[in-house]
Amino acid sequence: MDAFEYRQGQLFCEDVPVADLAEEFGSPLWVYSAAKLRHEYGAIRDAFSEVDPVICYSVKANGNLSLLKLLNDEGCSFDIVSGGELYRVQQSGSATERVIFAGVGKTDAEIRFALEADILMFNVESEAELDAISAVAGSMSRVAPVALRLNPDIDARTHAKTTTGKKGNKFGMDIERHNELAAKVLGDANLELRGIHMHLGSPILTTDPYEAAAKKALEVVRDLRAKGHQTNWINLGGGFGLSYLGNEAPPYSEYARVILPCIRQAECRLALEPGRSICGNAGILVTRVIFTKREGGKLFVIQDGGMNDLVRPAMYDSFHRIWPVRPAVPPPDDYQQEIPGCEPADVVGPICESGDYLARNRWLPPVERGDLLSTFSAGAYGTVMSSHYNARPLGAEVLVEGDAYRLIRRRETYDDLIATERD
Numbered sequence: 001m002d003a004f005e006y007r008q009g010q011l012f013c014e015d016v017p018v019a020d021l022a023e024e025f026g027s028p029l030w031v032y033s034a035a036k037l038r039h040e041y042g043a044i045r046d047a048f049s050e051v052d053p054v055i056c057y058s059v060k061a062n063g064n065l066s067l068l069k070l071l072n073d074e075g076c077s078f079d080i081v082s083g084g085e086l087y088r089v090q091q092s093g094s095a096t097e098r099v100i101f102a103g104v105g106k107t108d109a110e111i112r113f114a115l116e117a118d119i120l121m122f123n124v125e126s127e128a129e130l131d132a133i134s135a136v137a138g139s140m141s142r143v144a145p146v147a148l149r150l151n152p153d154i155d156a157r158t159h160a161k162t163t164t165g166k167k168g169n170k171f172g173m174d175i176e177r178h179n180e181l182a183a184k185v186l187g188d189a190n191l192e193l194r195g196i197h198m199h200l201g202s203p204i205l206t207t208d209p210y211e212a213a214a215k216k217a218l219e220v221v222r223d224l225r226a227k228g229h230q231t232n233w234i235n236l237g238g239g240f241g242l243s244y245l246g247n248e249a250p251p252y253s254e255y256a257r258v259i260l261p262c263i264r265q266a267e268c269r270l271a272l273e274p275g276r277s278i279c280g281n282a283g284i285l286v287t288r289v290i291f292t293k294r295e296g297g298k299l300f301v302i303q304d305g306g307m308n309d310l311v312r313p314a315m316y317d318s319f320h321r322i323w324p325v326r327p328a329v330p331p332p333d334d335y336q337q338e339i340p341g342c343e344p345a346d347v348v349g350p351i352c353e354s355g356d357y358l359a360r361n362r363w364l365p366p367v368e369r370g371d372l373l374s375t376f377s378a379g380a381y382g383t384v385m386s387s388h389y390n391a392r393p394l395g396a397e398v399l400v401e402g403d404a405y406r407l408i409r410r411r412e413t414y415d416d417l418i419a420t421e422r423d
C-alpha cells in the first residue's frame with residue numbers, strides 16, 4: 001500500500017493534498033498516514049498470526065503519542081530503551097504489561113520505573129545489568145522477568161553503524177557469557193528467565209540472518225530447558241527491511257517463512273520489535289526551497305529542512321527519495337538513474353555544516369524559491385533524531401486519516417528553544 005501518491009499533478013497523503021498541509025502548518029513539516037501505519041502493523045501481525053506473536057513496536061523509531069495511541073488501539077505493544085520511552089507509552093494511554101525494555105545502559109531509576117509499570121520483560125545486555133536488576137527487584141520485593149540478549153555473531157549486511165548482532169558490537173553477550181548468566185539467574189530468587197533476545201541490525205533486506213538467528217534461538221532454548229529453566233519466549237528483535245528505493249524489502253511473509261518453523265519446534269511465544277518497517281513509509285518530510293545556487297559546477301537546492309530535522313543522510317549515508325510536491329516532471333520509477341527533463345543537484349539544508357544535506361547528486365526537475373519538496377520514507381528515525389542545532393525550532397507533525405487530518409505536534413517557537421534554560 002502506498003499512502004503518498006501523485007494525483008492530478010500533485011502529491012497527496014491519503015486524500016489530502018500535501019501542499020494544503022504545508023500552507024496551513026508551514027515547513028519543515030512531518031506528514032504521516034494513519035492508514036499506512038495500520039496496514040504495516042496488520043501485515044506483520046498477520047504474517048506471524050499462526051503463533052499469535054506479541055508485536056512490540058520500537059518506540060525509538062517514532063515515539064509521537066498519537067502514533068503510539070493508534071498502534072495500541074490496533075493491539076500493538078511496545079519495545080522501549082529508556083524511562084522516557086516508557087513514560088511516552090504511559091502518556092499515550094497504552095498498556096504497559098506487554099512492554100519489553102531493551103538497551104545497554106538502564107539506570108536503577110529506569111529499572112524501578114519499569115518494574116512499577118509491570119512490564120513483560122527486560123532484555124539484559126550484561127552481567128552488571130543483571131546484578132542491578134536483581135538488586136532493584138529485591139529492594140521492591142519483586143521478581144524481575146528477564147531475557148538475556150545473545151550476540152549471535154551474525155552478519156546482517158547493514159550499514160556499519162546499524163549492525164548490532166556481530167561480535168565486537170556493544171550489544172548483547174556471546175554464548176559462553178549467556179550460559180554463565182543463565183545459570184546465575186537460576187540461583188537468584190529476584191529474577192526469572194523468560195526468554196532469549198536477539199536483534200541483528202537494521203534494515204535487513206534478506207531473510208537468511210533471521211533464519212540463522214531463529215535456529216540459534218531454538219538450540220539455546222532447548223539447552224536452557226534441559227538445565228531447568230522455564231524459558232518460553234523467543235524475541236528476534238526488529239530490523240525488518242524498508243523499501244527506501246522502490247520494492248527492495250521482502251514482504252513479512254518471507255521473514256515468517258524462515259522464522260516460524262523454529263518457533264513451532266521450540267513451542268515458544270514469539271516477540272518481535274519492528275520499528276522502521278511499521279512507520280518508515282508512513283511519513284514524509286515536507287520542506288520549502290529557500291534559494292537555489294550554482295557554484296563550483298554544481299546546482300545546490302537550499303531548502304528549510306536540515307540535518308537537524310533529518311540526520312539520516314549525514315549520519316548513515318542513507319538514501320531518501322526526494323521529489324517536488326507539485327512537480328514539473330512526473331516522479332520516476334528509478335530515482336538513481338538519469339531522468340529526462342531533470343538535472344543533478346545537492347539538496348542541502350541551512351545548517352552551517354558541509355555534511356548538512358538530504359541528498360547529493362540527485363536528479364531533480366527544475367525547482368525555484370518557494371517550491372515544496374517531499375523527502376519520502378522519513379517516518380522512522382526522523383523526528384526522533386531531530387535536534388535544535390543552529391537554534392532551529394522543531395517542525396510540526398500532522399496525522400492524516402482519509403480526507404481528515406490533525407496536528408499531532410505543534411511547531412516549536414523561539415521561546416521553546418530557551419524554555420528550560422536559566423540565566
Ligand SMILES: Cc1ncc(COP(=O)(O)O)c(C=O)c1O
Nearest residue numbers: 058199202238239273274275276
Ligand atoms: C533492540 C532493538 N530492537 C528493535 C529495534 C528496531 O529496529 P527497526 O526499527 O529497524 O525495526 C532496534 C533498533 O535499533 C533495536 O536496537
